[in-house]
Amino acid sequence: MSHPNQTLHAAMLGTGMIFDETYRPFFEQAGYSRFLAGDCVVDVRLAAVGTRSGTRAAAYAAVAPPRTSGFQSLSGPDCVGRLLTTPVDAVCIATPDDRHFPAALAALTAGKHVLVEKPSVLTLGEREQLLAAARRAGMLVKVVYHKLADPDHKKLRTHVSDGTLRHVNTGYCSLLEPRSVSRDQFAEWIVGRNPATYVAVHYFKLIDFTFGPDWRLSRISASGQRGIVGAADGPTFDSVLTHVVYAYPDGREAAFDVHTGWVAPDNFPGYVDQEVQFRFDNAVWNAHQRKRGVEVTVEGRTPHDLKETPNHHYNGTFLEPWGERSQRGYGIEVVRRFFEEVAHVEFGGPAATRPERLTAMTALRYNDLSADRNVVAVVQAVEAILAEQVAGHPGSVVFVNHPRGELVLYRPGDPEPVVLHAGAGSANPVSLR
Numbered sequence: 001m002s003h004p005n006q007t008l009h010a011a012m013l014g015t016g017m018i019f020d021e022t023y024r025p026f027f028e029q030a031g032y033s034r035f036l037a038g039d040c041v042v043d044v045r046l047a048a049v050g051t052r053s054g055t056r057a058a059a060y061a062a063v064a065p066p067r068t069s070g071f072q073s074l075s076g077p078d079c080v081g082r083l084l085t086t087p088v089d090a091v092c093i094a095t096p097d098d099r100h101f102p103a104a105l106a107a108l109t110a111g112k113h114v115l116v117e118k119p120s121v122l123t124l125g126e127r128e129q130l131l132a133a134a135r136r137a138g139m140l141v142k143v144v145y146h147k148l149a150d151p152d153h154k155k156l157r158t159h160v161s162d163g164t165l166r167h168v169n170t171g172y173c174s175l176l177e178p179r180s181v182s183r184d185q186f187a188e189w190i191v192g193r194n195p196a197t198y199v200a201v202h203y204f205k206l207i208d209f210t211f212g213p214d215w216r217l218s219r220i221s222a223s224g225q226r227g228i229v230g231a232a233d234g235p236t237f238d239s240v241l242t243h244v245v246y247a248y249p250d251g252r253e254a255a256f257d258v259h260t261g262w263v264a265p266d267n268f269p270g271y272v273d274q275e276v277q278f279r280f281d282n283a284v285w286n287a288h289q290r291k292r293g294v295e296v297t298v299e300g301r302t303p304h305d306l307k308e309t310p311n312h313h314y315n316g317t318f319l320e321p322w323g324e325r326s327q328r329g330y331g332i333e334v335v336r337r338f339f340e341e342v343a344h345v346e347f348g349g350p351a352a353t354r355p356e357r358l359t360a361m362t363a364l365r366y367n368d369l370s371a372d373r374n375v376v377a378v379v380q381a382v383e384a385i386l387a388e389q390v391a392g393h394p395g396s397v398v399f400v401n402h403p404r405g406e407l408v409l410y411r412p413g414d415p416e417p418v419v420l421h422a423g424a425g426s427a428n429p430v431s432l433r
Contacts, residue, residue: 008342014095015051022334024068027067028327033336035340038348045067050074050075057075084112092115093114097119097197101122113140122380123421124377124421140338144367145366153287159285165280166281167282172258175272179266182195182229182238195238195239196242197379205375211246217244220377220378221243222240224237224389237386238262241258268303269290269303270290271307314331315328345358377407380407396409396412404419406423
């Protein structure tokens with residue numbers, strides 16, 4: 001049976017570590033692993049790249065395989081606007097997190113589908129603007145949460161859904177990155193930033209998606225440490241411990257501590273050390289990335305050139321048994337899934353039923369911005385709490401669905417709150433879901 005061919009032209013904003021590990025292998029392999037949408041065979045091509053300096057894009061173009069080497073490279077402070085004048089269907093945003101919002105808003109306004117790396121945005125107000133722009137344009141706006149596709153996390157959710165693990169009570173998550181991450185990969189933009197809102201969002205989403213929706217986000221607190229990446233009294237944080245509490249309808253609560261940092265020793269054997277523990281009424285779930293897989297030592301190559309405890313689930317290069325070289329993993333699969341969803345909207349049936357297909361794809365809680373409200377609320381709360389700490393007011397707590405607003409901060413000893421997001425108003429507070 002023959003199928004008509006269609007092509008989705010993609011644009012990429014940012015060509016750093018995330019591009020190299022996930023987007024690059026997807027674009028390079030997309031032509032060899034096309035997918036069906038309705039009666040169409042869909043190909044995805046990298047058509048344009050936008051970066052601040054153009055240096056990394058030029059370096060990639062010099063070594064890129066034929067199917068991706070022909071992309072248009074745009075650089076400079078106005079690269080986003082110029083990129084959006086090119087004929088592309090979807091824009092992938094992997095820039096520093098405080099640049100996500102203006103790029104995503106511009107892309108949606110220009111009528112492009114959007115995939116943005118976590119955190120999608122830093123405030124609930126920005127999220128609402130993006131959703132409104134997506135509705136006006138009839139486009140998808142999706143967020144990358146690749147950890148939801150980790151085999152261990154998928155099995156966790158399966159057990160919860162099947163009732164094997166019942167009623168989560170508390171949890172602990174930790175992700176520690178080496179100092180080279182903050183010193184090298186993120187050196188351009190790390191000033192004034194913190195690892196919680198950049199890294200911990202994976203766990204905020206894992207918790208919210210896996211154990212919800214029969215609860216509501218209640219309150220957030222956080223404490224940050226400084227003095228290694230930046231000054232001890234400055235705005236740049238080395239590590240952050242975030243405490244997030246959800247409330248069940250029956251009055252019980254579930255509390256989660258999420259510890260993230262980017263100052264571990266560069267020669268730490270796990271490179272990125274990740275673990276979770278969740279305690280239920282009837283069970284305990286423990287998962288540790290370093291303890292589930294391979295350990296390897298190669299003279300002169302580990303732990304820097306090769307990792308001593310590599311995570312081949314996330315991303316790995318392989319020589320397949322049939323002789324093919326491949327690169328795969330759940331980091332890449334999540335990018336592919338986005339383009340499958342875009343293809344379904346655009347080519348999955350008659351034009352008259354496109355609105356129904358769009359509605360179906362926006363209903364996906366795992367990646368759609370419409371289902372990301374709790375995560376963005378925690379991100380905004382953490383940013384505000386850490387800003388208070390820098391200003392000399394540690395120990396603030398942010399309440400959700402408070403009578404004064406949807407997101408309300410209280411400083412210790414100060415009865416007057418700071419309303420971070422008024423939302424629907426105090427007369428009828430709504431759930432942040």
